[in-house]
Structures are given as structure tokens and as C-alpha cells.
Amino acid sequence: MLQTGDEEVVMESSSNLPLPEAFLNFLNQNGLDPSIYAATQSIPRYIRLKPGCEDRISEIEAEINCELREVYWLPNFYCLPPDVGIASTKAYQEGQVYGIDAASGAAVSALGVSPGDHVLDLCAAPGAKLCMILDLLGGSGSVTGVDISRHRLAASRTMLQKYKLGERCRLFVADGTKFSLIPTRVLEKSKSCIECGNAELEENFEIFKEWTSKKPWKERKRIANSRKKNITSDKSLHIQDPELIFYGRHSGVAGFSKSDVYQDVKDHEFSLFGYDKVLVDAECTHDGSIKHIQKFEQWGWETLSRRVLDAERTDDLTALQLKLLTNGFKLLKVGGSLVYSTCSLTVAQNEDVVEKFLSQNASAELVEIEAGKNWPCGGARIQKTLRFDPLTSSTSGLFIAKFKKIAI
DSSP: OEEESSSOOOOOOOOOOOOOOOHHHHHTTTTTTGGGGGGGOOEEEEEOOOTOOOGHHHHHHHHHHHHOEOOEEETEEEOTTTOOOOTSSSHHHHSSSSEEOOOHHHHHHHOEEEEEEEETTOOTTTTTHHHHHHHHTSSEEEEEEEEHHHHHHHHHHHHHHHOOOTEEEEEOOTTTTOOOOGGGGOOOOOOOOGOOOOOOHHHEEEEEEEOOOOOHHHHHHHHHHHHHHHHTTTOBBOSSOOOEEEEESSOOOTSHHHHHTTTOOOOGGGGHHHHEEEEOOOOOOOOTOHHHHHHHHHOOOOHHHIIIIIIIHHHHHHHHHHHHHHHHHHHHEEEEEEEEEEOOOOOOTHHHHHHHHHHHTTTEEEEOOOGGSSSOEEEOOOOTTTEEEEEHHHHEEEEEEEEEEOOO
């Protein structure tokens, strides 16, 4: 049941998802109700309408022959039955509406993005949250999107271009646990080094022109050679320098040199010159997503055991989540806010990570999510943290915690 404007929309389940015993035991160990996964068709489809496009609602409704229901607790969000698509609508094709789950929208909303903020999305792919951040930012500030997956980040780039939201965004293929570039608001343009006679230095001082997808042949060859050198035996991509694959006209890249954009910053300087807001929507087992769990009917339940239930994989994930959270917080300036979220409902990937992080970071303060007071979600095991789940929220499962960096 989902509360929208003045009424309640009831979306009945049309099928039940059979769950293997191993997964039921996994849910029991984490105090999760298996009925969360029983109603595979009960969660509505959520869309976000770009601000200023409200006059398109009637047109969209006519095209899909269905009423859009306003989500009362999340501005510019609407819901419709899960079997109704929007891809054929003119508003979608013109980049004025896009799909994003309401719980994911809540994670972005929790950041409290304000015009002029410099925002870091440390696990940016596949890009819906990135688009929402840019929507909220308006005509000032900047957004830096980072992801280790090249093809997923390329999909994010496509979204930015489709929805015409890339003017203030730059995208880096990089390891989020090691990324260390600050917003270019504090950089001064370096003096030209034309007379230095050193090819490497000349490259570092080459000024970035306006971004284009059509790169010169020499640059394409250099990038290809760099990729070959950095592909390890396990086929994961490790890049010495974060690779810039997109930047908008007002993202703080065009007009600057490589040495400006890739400027080394000492750890203590992040507190002064870091990001105003950081989102760490970390990689997880995705057990909070009904749609994801539903896929294992086709993939096979043995695949679920390997990807979700395997203790060694889970240990690796929680270690990764802590590193992402720790590095994201390091890049935050004093007074700034960080939101940590996962679409897992397990304690190990949420509360345990938060507690360990707090024990290791004296300047981190767990704070109330003010916007969450009216959200249809429950509190998690740690005070001030929140949990969305299909039964309570009519959304995918999501855990959210918000931190503020304080001076010590």
C-alpha cells in the first residue's frame, strides 16, 4: 500500500516468489521477514519529472493511458503500476522524465543538496541518482561522478547527455576507495609550460578544451595503451590516474590543465577544500531489491548462493563498503554531509559498517535525516539510521545513514 496525494493506492500481488531454504535461513539470521519477497508485483514503478516539466503530466497520462500518482513525501516523484512503461512517451524521449526508485530518491534527498554545492557521487553508475543530484543543484556548483566500472559509467554519461544534465558534471573511471581529486573551485589555472621542453610536463599543462566524444587518434591510442598496461590477471581495471571520460562546460575542467584537475592534495587539506556533499551508495549484495532477487529464478538459485549467501564474498563486500565510506568521508570538507546507503537489508553491510566507521573516525557525527521524518520507512538498529523495505515503504529495500564532518 502506497500513500500518494490525498488517497492510498493498493497494488495487489499477482505472484509469489519461491525462495530456497538457504535464502530463508539467511533472512532469518538477519531478522528479515520472508514475506518481503512474496509480492513480486506489488512495488509500483517510480519516475521523476524534471523540475519545470509539470505541465507534461496530462500528456504522459494520455500516452500511457494511466494516471500518474504524486508521491507525497518526495517532490517531483510519481508512481504508476509496475507493468506500465514510459519509454514510448514523448516526455521520456525528450529527456524530461526518468525512472528511479523512490528509496534511491530518498538517499539523494537525505544529502540536502543546495545550489552552489560541490557534490561527489563515489559510486555513480548507473546514473539515476547522479541525474537527480544535478537536477537539485541547479545552475551552480558541480558534481563529480566516480565508478570503477567503465561500461556502467559510460551508461551514466549517456544518461547525462539524454537528460541534458551534464553541464556541471565530470565523470572519472576510478577506484572509489582511492579517489582523491578535489572540486576545481579552489584551483588556480597553472601557467603554461610550453618552453619546458619536457613532453610529459607539456601534456600535464595542456589545457582541456570543451569535451567531445570524438578524440584525436593519438589520444585514443594513448588511452588504449594505458588500459592494456593496467588490466590485471583478475580482469579488474586499475587506473593509476583516474580517467576522465566526460566533463561538462561548467564542471571546472574546461579551461584548466591536467595538472590543475589532477592536483595532489594533502590529507589535512580535504577538510578545507573538499566536497560539500558526498554520496556513497555502496556496492552490496542487492538482497533488498525484489527485482534483483527475482532474477535468480532465471539465473538459478546456485548463483544466488554464490553472489548473496557466500560468507567470503560478504566479508569482501563489507571491507569494500568500509573503505568506500572512509575515503568518501576523507574527501568531505568540515561541515559537509555524507550519506551512506546500500540496497542490502543485512546488518553486516549496514549497521556493522556504520559502527566500525564511527569507531575509527572521531570527526564523524551520525546525524538525524530531517527530511526522513515524513518518509514511509522504519528506523534501523542504530538510532538516526533508516530502512526502506517493500512491505513498509512500497519501494525496494534500502538502508540510509547520514554523517556530518565536525572539526576536532
